[in-house]
Amino acid sequence: MQNLNSTLTTIISILIIVLFAFIFLILSPKALKGIEGILHIWEDELKARSSSEIIVGSLGLVIGLIIAFLISQPLLAIPLPYVGPALSVIVYGMLAYLGISIALKNKEDIAIKVKDIGSQKNETKFRDKTKAKSSAKILDTSVIIDGRIKEICESGFLEGRLIIPTFVLKELQHIADSSDALKRNRGRRGLDILKEMQDSEDIDLLIYDKDFDKIKEVDSKLLALAKELNGKVVTNDYNLNKVAKVSNIDVLNINELANSVKPVYLPGEEMRVDIVKLGKEHNQGLAYLDDGTMIVVEEAKDLLGQSVDVIVTSALQTSAGKMIFAKVI
Template sequence: MIQKILRFFFALIGILLGIAAASVVVSNTWIQESLNFKFVSEYELIVYVVLMILFGLIFFILFPVMLNGVKRLSKIVETSMENVRLIDVGLGVGGLVIGLVIAMLVSFAFYQIPFPWVGGILTMIVYVVLGYIGFTLPIKKREDILTAFQNSKRDKDVNALANQKRTTKKKIVAIPKLLDTSVIIDGRIFDICKTGFIEGPLVIPVFVLQELQLISDSSDELKRNRGRRGLDILNKIQTDLEIEVQITEEDFADTHEVDAKLVKLGKLTKGKILTNDYNLNKVATVQGVDVLNINELANAVKPVVLPGEEMKVLLIKGGKENGQAVAYLDDGTMIVVENGKKYIGTTTMVLVTSILQTAAGRMIFAKPKK
């Protein structure tokens, strides 16, 4: 059925070619002069009908032969292409297109030749030569072209990976630091931020500000001064430092203790609590919230004193145990001197016996040097 339909269309193509051939014969004066015959309208119609029938019959009759020829040609092409890789076809077609484009650009120069037939011959030669070179050269240089593409892709992937890493690094955000009331009043946070050891942002919860305001309005003069000092420290941090300061409105109505609210906020924001409150430090650590204790930092940067070292200290008061005396270093470190009570009020050389390091601070135990 399909072959019948194709045969019909093939005959139709023959009829159309017959019309085209009749149009050439009728309109060509050279043919009329050679035959010494002039076509009138009746003869023109006859020419059209005869050539349409003739070409239609030829194409209708020769269709099986042409169909077999096409099948043989397709088999030959298929057989010859069995060992040809798709990449070779792609490279060949691409090279052919490039070669023909170059040939077209070169052929523009031949239009200036005064002899048209010379320019036509040269144009044809250039198209054939450059088309052939464009088709065969990429296939011969297939490995080099593929290697170049692979290297280019690898370089692109490496650059993309490097850009991704840089972008990832840029997207890394510093963990927020939650300030509690005690560390604000303490004031040392300002100096620490000024040195650049703390990465922002500093987050100040609104309930901490409210507690500072209550302390500032206290009837107790000492508390009032401490609260005002905390507000002054906050103002200095915001105005004198470049570190980011955020005021969060997050509050927890079901909780009344400021420390408990701070721990909940630390869990919620995955932030670290900045404090010098020993009890808050313990509670937050137990609940899995990271804590930065200012006192621990201060102890960490104090000068190291080792057992067996000697130092000169001023004993200023008695200790808790009988016979003990207490002295202080310039950084506030307490020195407990055993059997030093009789030296209270004097500067005495002591020998360090042991050191006790706690989250609340460092204590040095010593005895008078004999």
């Protein structure tokens, strides 16, 4: 009897398997066509979307699935059979759809946010590069009193932060309090120029509150500060320029800048000048261009106070500037 029951159970199991296999055989083509149709719909939908929409939709899908995973964990713990997994499948489907839908509806806002983040990063990199390239410029007393530094900065040829050390400021104040009228006027002029530079919106000026008590000379303090800040010394002092170069410190010399931007006159060029002084040599007359360049004119002693046409014979570059030699046409 027991063998009969086991045989009957085996036959019933085989019949059920055969039945389901027959049903699957009949329904599988329709199921495959349905799945294929769904895939074609998805493919057509993706083709109709732009690459940005696909990226944003994928991002929304990922976020939706992550949230669904967190929510489904308590649902899977429900003791009722099949209830937890069924609810989890529903939650995954709903949140995946919501993630894609919400992301696509807000794609423009998301694109703007991403663009803003990218532009902020690029701007930060640009500022970092700019700061690295434009090192601090440390001004000495002579270049402040000279006054041309203000116009150079406002014209945009000198970028970066300008630093005025307190020991330079003290020296400038000491000159302004001098008993000598000429020194006093020069010191006050320097202080006035500093005030104008501080008030200018185009100039980044910083009073640097640090002194080197063990160093007595102001020029030596300037060089020590330039090394410490990895900056450049701005001056028109010839001796400070030489010492800084020997010390491997970058120097920006205002006089060298002025000489480099003066117009070049080649031998044979003609110009009209006013003879204003007598030269050191016999029969020489002196004239000056608007930029201060001195012109030595041969055989012009008797033309003092007159405007004459001259032709350039040669030019000489000296440490004090450029000299042009010419003769009367």
